[in-house]
Amino acid sequence: MIKIICVGKIKEKYLKDAVSEYLKRLQKYTKIQIIEVEDEGLVEPKKALITESEKILKHINERDLVISLDINGEQLDSLSFAQNLNKFYIQFSNICFIIGGSYGLASNIKEKCNMSISFSKMTFPHQLFRVILLEQIYRSFKIINNESYHK
Numbered sequence: 001m002i003k004i005i006c007v008g009k010i011k012e013k014y015l016k017d018a019v020s021e022y023l024k025r026l027q028k029y030t031k032i033q034i035i036e037v038e039d040e041g042l043v044e045p046k047k048a049l050i051t052e053s054e055k056i057l058k059h060i061n062e063r064d065l066v067i068s069l070d071i072n073g074e075q076l077d078s079l080s081f082a083q084n085l086n087k088f089y090i091q092f093s094n095i096c097f098i099i100g101g102s103y104g105l106a107s108n109i110k111e112k113c114n115m116s117i118s119f120s121k122m123t124f125p126h127q128l129f130r131v132i133l134l135e136q137i138y139r140s141f142k143i144i145n146n147e148s149y150h151k
Contacts, residue, residue, distance in 0.1 A: 001031040001094050002137065005059050007052050007101030008039040010127045022134035029141040030089075034130070035059050039101040053106035056098060065092040066113045069099050069133065071123065073116030081117070082140035097133060099126055 010016050019034070026032050037055035040048035060066055065088050076084065088095050098109060110116065119132060142149035 001033065002026075003033050003035060003059065003064070003094060003096040004099065004130065004133065005035045005037065005056055005096060006099045006126065006130055007037055007056070008126050009036050010130065012127065015127050015131060018131040019134060022131065022138050025138050026134070026141065029138075029145070032137075042102070045103040048101065048103050049106040052101055052103075053109045056105075056109055057112075060096055060112065061094060063092065064094040064096040065115075066096045066098065068105055068110055068113040068116045069097060069119070069129065070105065070110070070116045071118050071121060073118035075118050075120075078136065078139055079143060081136055082143040084115075085137065085140045086144045099129060099133065101126065 010019060023032060023034070037052065037059070040051050085095070098105060098113070100109075119129070119136070124132065139149060
């Protein structure tokens with residue numbers, strides 16, 4: 001099973017529609033769960049990170065392989081991402097991706113992660129990034145199963 005823990009909710013209909021579309025496509029390959037935790041808004045960054053990390057930790061199990069999405073993480077191409085996902089999927093019952101809020105992720109969350117991945121040095125809106133992550137997970141399953149989609 002794949003869990004995606006996200007700080008914040010999606011408000012825009014077009015992004016909700018995109019998320020729904022990829023969740024529908026992924027049903028063929030895996031169980032997937034999106035867990036939204038409330039963001040703390042524009043308060044003092046350290047306080048927000050601490051509070052958000054407490055909410056995130058409630059959804060992580062000891063058996064989960066935990067991957068943070070972080071601008072300073074390792075950059076992978078789609079084939080490498082698929083290979084890692086396939087390897088992890090065989091070894092672990094749950095793969096847990098974490099998308100932080102406006103201030104990123106607290107150090108205690110980063111320390112708990114088995115891997116940190118960056119999709120780009122650019123900054124993306126967190127709601128849009130959720131769609132990008134789902135698309136890459138979908139692309140990975142297409143690659144893993146030798147199905148046409150990836151070019």
